[in-house]
Amino acid sequence: MEKKSLFPAVKGFLHGGDYNPEQWLDRPDILKEDIKMMKKAGINSATLGVFSWSVYEPSEGKYNFKWLTDTMDNLYKNGIYTVLATPSGARPAWLDEKYPEAMRVDNYGHRNHHGFRHNHCMSSPVYREKVENIIKKLVECAGNHPGLVMWHISNEFGGECYCPLCIKRFQEYLADKFDNDISKLNHAWWNTFWSHNYNSFGQIEPPFANGEITSLGLDLEWKRFTTWNMTDYMKSEIKLLKELTPEIPVTTNFMGLYGGLDYRVMAEELDVVSWDSYPALHNQWETFTESMENNSFDHVTMRSMKKDKPFMLMESAPGLVNWQQYNKVKRPGVHRLFSMQALACGSDTVQYFQWRKGRGSFEQYHGAVTDHLGTDDTRIFKEVAGLGAELGKISKAVGTVVKAKAALLYDWDNRWAIEDIKGLSNETKKYTETCRDIYRQFLRLGIEMDIIASDSGFMDYDIVIAPMLYMLRPGVADEMKAFVEKGGQLLATYLTGYVDINQLCYLGGFPGDGLTGLFGVTSEEIDTLYPSDHNAALFKDGSIAEIKDYAETLRVNDAKVLASYMEDFYKGTPAVTARDYKKGTAYYVGARISNEKMQEIFLEMAEKAGVEHKELPLGIEYHKRTADGETYEFYLNNSEETKMVKNVTGTNLLNGEKINGVLELGKYGAAVIEL
Numbered sequence: 001m002e003k004k005s006l007f008p009a010v011k012g013f014l015h016g017g018d019y020n021p022e023q024w025l026d027r028p029d030i031l032k033e034d035i036k037m038m039k040k041a042g043i044n045s046a047t048l049g050v051f052s053w054s055v056y057e058p059s060e061g062k063y064n065f066k067w068l069t070d071t072m073d074n075l076y077k078n079g080i081y082t083v084l085a086t087p088s089g090a091r092p093a094w095l096d097e098k099y100p101e102a103m104r105v106d107n108y109g110h111r112n113h114h115g116f117r118h119n120h121c122m123s124s125p126v127y128r129e130k131v132e133n134i135i136k137k138l139v140e141c142a143g144n145h146p147g148l149v150m151w152h153i154s155n156e157f158g159g160e161c162y163c164p165l166c167i168k169r170f171q172e173y174l175a176d177k178f179d180n181d182i183s184k185l186n187h188a189w190w191n192t193f194w195s196h197n198y199n200s201f202g203q204i205e206p207p208f209a210n211g212e213i214t215s216l217g218l219d220l221e222w223k224r225f226t227t228w229n230m231t232d233y234m235k236s237e238i239k240l241l242k243e244l245t246p247e248i249p250v251t252t253n254f255m256g257l258y259g260g261l262d263y264r265v266m267a268e269e270l271d272v273v274s275w276d277s278y279p280a281l282h283n284q285w286e287t288f289t290e291s292m293e294n295n296s297f298d299h300v301t302m303r304s305m306k307k308d309k310p311f312m313l314m315e316s317a318p319g320l321v322n323w324q325q326y327n328k329v330k331r332p333g334v335h336r337l338f339s340m341q342a343l344a345c346g347s348d349t350v351q352y353f354q355w356r357k358g359r360g361s362f363e364q365y366h367g368a369v370t371d372h373l374g375t376d377d378t379r380i381f382k383e384v385a386g387l388g389a390e391l392g393k394i395s396k397a398v399g400t401v402v403k404a405k406a407a408l409l410y411d412w413d414n415r416w417a418i419e420d421i422k423g424l425s426n427e428t429k430k431y432t433e434t435c436r437d438i439y440r441q442f443l444r445l446g447i448e449m450d451i452i453a454s455d456s457g458f459m460d461y462d463i464v465i466a467p468m469l470y471m472l473r474p475g476v477a478d479e480m481k482a483f484v485e486k487g488g489q490l491l492a493t494y495l496t497g498y499v500d501i502n503q504l505c506y507l508g509g510f511p512g513d514g515l516t517g518l519f520g521v522t523s524e525e526i527d528t529l530y531p532s533d534h535n536a537a538l539f540k541d542g543s544i545a546e547i548k549d550y551a552e553t554l555r556v557n558d559a560k561v562l563a564s565y566m567e568d569f570y571k572g573t574p575a576v577t578a579r580d581y582k583k584g585t586a587y588y589v590g591a592r593i594s595n596e597k598m599q600e601i602f603l604e605m606a607e608k609a610g611v612e613h614k615e616l617p618l619g620i621e622y623h624k625r626t627a628d629g630e631t632y633e634f635y636l637n638n639s640e641e642t643k644m645v646k647n648v649t650g651t652n653l654l655n656g657e658k659i660n661g662v663l664e665l666g667k668y669g670a671a672v673i674e675l
């Protein structure tokens with residue numbers, strides 16, 4: 001595998017962030033200072049123009065790009081490259097005044113007033129036309145600039161619009177999807193229920209808050225449509241940029257596990273995946289280690305959308321944000337650890353929101369590299385500059401990628417379906433948390449894992465974990481069978497294969513679509529436990545695993561019983577099974593058993609699959625990046641105590657130390673070992 005640098009022009013990792021000189025045009029002294037300080041901090045990139053429309057085009061048809069090209073020139077002369085945003089993330093007032101149809105309509109049918117951001121109607125032809133116009137002007141001025149390394153499309157796409165135009169597009173989308181045959185849609189959505197049958201696609205409204213909120217099929221298609229429409233809009237920007245500047249790659253900044261859009265669909269249109277990472281660290285509901293592990297899950301979800309190349313950490317806060325419930329600052333040393341984690345997971349950038357704190361408005365107290373104090377001797381500035389220097393020491397790793405032999409199936413579609421289940425308990429469905437807990441166990445075993453959609457293809461992995469795969473997409477069950485046949489280790493849990501892509505239940509037993517055969521079990525009932533209820537699974541070796549939240553009663557047709565329930569009316573019946581089938585194994589875990597026991601099962605699967613694992617102290621996160629025959633191992637101490645990691649060999653590029661045996665990592669420490 002060859003190294004794939006995202007930015008051939010740039011030496012080393014991209015280090016920079018959002019820079020808003022247009023807010024400081026009356027302060028040339030500060031703009032001058034910015035460049036000096038950026039160089040001190042080892043910054044080599046600036047993201048410009050994210051919300052600059054009202055400065056680019058102060059009134060319709062009047063343009064001002066000089067400040068932008070001056071800034072790009074100045075940065076470039078100083079070795080700093082530009083990631084240039086299209087300004088469609090927020091609209092100038094003149095636009096909304098003249099073209100109110102560009103503003104979004106909410107789920108009660110009310111048109112928004114002007115203001116805020118990220119609230120345009122994605123279907124609006126006027127909005128698209130105005131965006132196209134400003135992009136053309138932007139490209140005329142800056143598209144050929146030697147400092148331009150990437151397009152940043154709009155900003156943090158999100159939300160929904162219920163305007164008449166969007167409703168019409170939704171109806172057309174549905175008509176297309178259901179072959180113009182309303183009876184197909186009625187059947188797929190089970191519309192005879194509560195007399196919900198439609199006569200025509202023109203009768204279908206989106207799920208208005210005071211309208212149809214009881215149709216699961218409608219809900220799900222509305223979410224899929226919103227992704228489709230947002231992607232369609234995004235593609236209109238991309239198409240234009242590709243025509244005008246075909247050689248410049250495009251990205252848009254995702255928001256991690258944001259629930260409103262299926263990012264996997266959008267990622268297909270992008271050259272590079274990038275995202276904004278703002279975990280609430282040092283919180284009171286989980287340990288610091290757990291917070292970091294969860295953030296690792298998010299990184300890997302992003303990385304796995306384009307596995308063959310690095311991703312970008314487009315935004316992060318070196319100190320703090322201003323929108324969490326409690327805006328705690330990152331403790332000393334955490335900025336470095338957090339940034340190293342992004343690189344360890346496969347990012348080739350560390351970028352911030354933002355370079356300099358603004359003086360006023362909504363984000364005046366949001367952290368930045370440069371504070372209102374304005375000096376280069378603040379704690380945060382020094383930490384950023386320290387990182388900047390260290391990035392230089394590990395620049396050899398740019399363009400390398402992480403390879404995983406295990407995969408976790410985690411889907412937006414499946415998540416939407418689970419969230420909409422009328423049943424179980426809304427407090428304990430915890431689909432994402434469950435997936436994170438599983439990822440965490442693999443991380444603790446030092447086994448690299450990709451996090452992919454169930455229909456991304458998983459035949460090339462050795463281990464596949466499919467937690468709560470409630471909705472089966474077409475072909476997934478067949479692929480699971482083929483995967484186990486070729487020797488794969490597969491694990492599914494309670495709540496697998498209840499419904500198809502329209503959320504119609506499978507008949508003849510869960511898990512449906514033929515999976516009862518593969519796993520050799522049929523789930524007959526699912527019991528929802530109160531938090532104070534108690535049950536446990538007794539394993540054949542005498543060990544006991546606690547059970548929380550969910551327990552299925554299973555009929556075993558053809559599988560080994562690994563554990564049985566210990567309490568309740570289903571005491572003694574199977575809780576966990578495994579079926580050896582052809583060259584592989586299909587595990588079925590019928591209840592939410594403890595993480596510790598899950599880890600033991602994963603270890604057994606790894607051993608059977610011949611997948612290497614590591615003995616890591618609790619709190620140590622490990623990743624390996626490779627390409628061109630080079631290997632870089634990242635060790636992160638996501639804890640406050642010193643840790644000793646055994647069996648490490650190579651040179652720690654961060655301090656030049658040769659390790660042969662034990663690697664000592666202090667509080668929040670990190671090492672990058674070249675093999």
Ligand code: GLA
Binds near residue numbers: 322
């Ligand atoms: C998002 C946006 C930025 C900024 C930050 C604040 O990521 O993209 O413009 O508002 O949040 O955390």
Ligand code: ZN
Binds near residue numbers: 121124163165166
């Ligand atoms: Zn709309």
